[in-house]
Amino acid sequence: MRRMLRLHRIFVAQYMKNLMEYKVDFLTGAISFLLGQVIQIAFLGIIFSQIPDLVGWEFNEILFIYGFSLIPKGMDHLLFDNLWSVGYFIVRKGDFDKYLTRPINSLFYVIAEKFCVDAFGELLIGLILIVYSTVQLKLTITWYMIPLFIVAVVFATLIYTSIKIATSAIAFWTKASGHITHMFYMTNDFSKYPTTIYNKFVRTFITYIVPFAFTAFYPASFFLTGENPLFCIGGTVLASVVLFTISVCIWNKGIKAYESAGS
Amino acid sequence: MIYVNDLSKEFKKAIKEPGLKGSVKALFKPNYEIIKAVDGISFHVPKGEMLGFIGPNGAGKSTVIKMLTGILTPTSGTCEINGHIPQENRQKYVKEIGVVFGQRTQLWWDLALRETYSVLKEIYDVPDKEFKERMAFLNEVLELDDFISSPVRTLSLGQRMRADIAASLLHNPKVLFLDEPTIGLDVVVKENIRNAIQKINAEEGTTVILTTHDLADIELLCNRIVMIDKGKKVFDGQINDLKREFGQMRDLKFELMNTCDISKLNYKEDLKLSDDDMKLESEKAIVSVRFDSDKVSVEDMLSYTLSKVHVKDINLKDADIEEIIRRLYKREVSIDEV
Numbered sequence: 001m002r003r004m005l006r007l008h009r010i011f012v013a014q015y016m017k018n019l020m021e022y023k024v025d026f027l028t029g030a031i032s033f034l035l036g037q038v039i040q041i042a043f044l045g046i047i048f049s050q051i052p053d054l055v056g057w058e059f060n061e062i063l064f065i066y067g068f069s070l071i072p073k074g075m076d077h078l079l080f081d082n083l084w085s086v087g088y089f090i091v092r093k094g095d096f097d098k099y100l101t102r103p104i105n106s107l108f109y110v111i112a113e114k115f116c117v118d119a120f121g122e123l124l125i126g127l128i129l130i131v132y133s134t135v136q137l138k139l140t141i142t143w144y145m146i147p148l149f150i151v152a153v154v155f156a157t158l159i160y161t162s163i164k165i166a167t168s169a170i171a172f173w174t175k176a177s178g179h180i181t182h183m184f185y186m187t188n189d190f191s192k193y194p195t196t197i198y199n200k201f202v203r204t205f206i207t208y209i210v211p212f213a214f215t216a217f218y219p220a221s222f223f224l225t226g227e228n229p230l231f232c233i234g235g236t237v238l239a240s241v242v243l244f245t246i247s248v249c250i251w252n253k254g255i256k257a258y259e260s261a262g263s
Numbered sequence: 264m265i266y267v268n269d270l271s272k273e274f275k276k277a278i279k280e281p282g283l284k285g286s287v288k289a290l291f292k293p294n295y296e297i298i299k300a301v302d303g304i305s306f307h308v309p310k311g312e313m314l315g316f317i318g319p320n321g322a323g324k325s326t327v328i329k330m331l332t333g334i335l336t337p338t339s340g341t342c343e344i345n346g347h348i349p350q351e352n353r354q355k356y357v358k359e360i361g362v363v364f365g366q367r368t369q370l371w372w373d374l375a376l377r378e379t380y381s382v383l384k385e386i387y388d389v390p391d392k393e394f395k396e397r398m399a400f401l402n403e404v405l406e407l408d409d410f411i412s413s414p415v416r417t418l419s420l421g422q423r424m425r426a427d428i429a430a431s432l433l434h435n436p437k438v439l440f441l442d443e444p445t446i447g448l449d450v451v452v453k454e455n456i457r458n459a460i461q462k463i464n465a466e467e468g469t470t471v472i473l474t475t476h477d478l479a480d481i482e483l484l485c486n487r488i489v490m491i492d493k494g495k496k497v498f499d500g501q502i503n504d505l506k507r508e509f510g511q512m513r514d515l516k517f518e519l520m521n522t523c524d525i526s527k528l529n530y531k532e533d534l535k536l537s538d539d540d541m542k543l544e545s546e547k548a549i550v551s552v553r554f555d556s557d558k559v560s561v562e563d564m565l566s567y568t569l570s571k572v573h574v575k576d577i578n579l580k581d582a583d584i585e586e587i588i589r590r591l592y593k594r595e596v597s598i599d600e601v
Binding site for chain 1: 274325354360373
């Protein structure tokens with residue numbers, strides 16, 4: 001574990017040096033990302049200027065849920081972004097060879113190789129929204145909320161990551177699976193709003209099948225209301241542990257099916 | 264050291280009819296065929312040997328190397344290297360091997376070459392002191408100093424290959440796998456790289472397995488070759504054995520006194536030889552005849568030539584390994600003879 005952390009630090013340092021080689025590209029990426037977020041929030045504001053509340057949740061509460069959803073998403077984006085490349089081209093082009101000829105865990109190596117700085121935009125906006133809505137709602141913060149918040153964020157992040165691991169590992173059989181990852185990943189948009197606004201099918205889907213609801217709405221609703229900690233936080237931990245175990249199994253099986261590319 | 268036993272690898276390949284229509288059809292009703300890329304290969308390599316692995320394009324060389332390096336999982340059969348099975352306990356195993364794929368680089372593309380080595384040092388857990396000694400040695404053998412501060416993307420192919428080989432040797436591996444290490448390089452760089460490989464093998468006793476299309480690599484570096492074709496082993500032995508067994512081709516070269524005499528030479532009819540058995544080329548007064556000494560003896564060939572024409576100069580030599588292998592590739596020599 002210590003070795004992994006040290007290696008991770010080294011990889012990140014290398015990646016940052018890399019980034020500095022292409023400053024313009026990096027800046028453009030960061031600015032466009034920030035713009036995208038600002039537009040989405042402005043859109044929320046417009047909707048709420050027309051309606052007083054959304055199935056019992058007022059504007060600031062929705063802002064809190066939305067802000068919370070950005071934190072695990074941003075963490076996953078920051079640390080585990082390279083998984084996208086596995087599904088889109090690393091496997092198809094046979095570049096995965098390199099990860100298998102190094103004496104470190106291949107999954108760890110793929111993940112550690114990239115450090116997506118753009119994600120700081122997401123994290124920053126998420127934090128601003130949480131603080132702003134907390135103040136607006138005059139939420140009382142009890143001491144145990146802090147560790148629970150950290151636990152919720154860590155395991156919620158792992159839900160994102162696990163879904164990406166499992167879907168990108170499909171590429172080991174199909175050669176490319178980037179679009180499959182994209183399809184599953186995009187359902188996270190549902191989690192930014194209260195699940196109660198959806199019909200039964202969508203609700204079941206994002207709770208039990210691709211449990212994105214545990215990355216935002218459920219934990220956030222606990223922090224807003226203080227109700228149902230076992231389901232809201234415990235459920236996040238459970239869902240993420242189960243999903244992570246399954247996805248690592250798929251990954252390891254996938255490596256055995258990996259076919260490289262001709263040379 | 265390296266034991267390969269009945270190793271096979273099958274790939275499932277979708278058969279598609281050409282064009283968009285075929286692609287759409289394949290989407291709904293895929294047809295698969297099983298392709299045996301490697302078909303029951305066995306061989307053994309003792310420690311410190313340099314083994315040349317040759318075969319035509321698509322013969323399955325890279326697939327074998329990829330199974331030996333743990334990248335691919337064999338469909339059946341086993342390979343064992345240093346007591347490890349590559350696919351099990353992969354992380355521990357790859358610490359003891361070095362791998363270079365000539366067609367792709369393992370260097371950090373955008374960073375100074377030096378950075379690649381410092382990252383690899385961490386990945387392989389090489390202690391500081393050893394790292395310094397190692398770099399000094401590799402520097403001496405591969406002359407990295409001129410470009411060690413340049414970003415990898417700016418290196419020439421020859422520099423990159425030297426850098427790649429150095430990268431694979433940083434952790435002092437017991438076995439070095441080189442998949443086409445001299446591909447696309449000029450004569451001087453090829454020479455450098457061959458010397459480096461030879462030096463590393465001699466000084467450290469590193470076992471080297473190398474695939475190549477450049478037969479000079481084989482002749483200069485390897486004492487033993489394994490040749491595969493269509494996934495099967497067709498030859499395994501010393502280069503000299505190969506020459507003895509298949510090297511019946513001779514080159515007869517002579518210069519005519521009178522250029523017009525060439526029409527008097529009619530080897531094929533007079534000595535009853537087929538197109539495969541002999542080939543005649545001439546440029547003005549210089550004539551060269553390549554013939555199979557199994558089909559016609561050297562003596563008959565010489566006496567026939569000298570009885571028909573007057574020559575200024577005549578010279579006879581063995582065909583080189585390239586010719587032998589060309590014939591093997593073309594299946595002119597059958598496997599039964601091995």
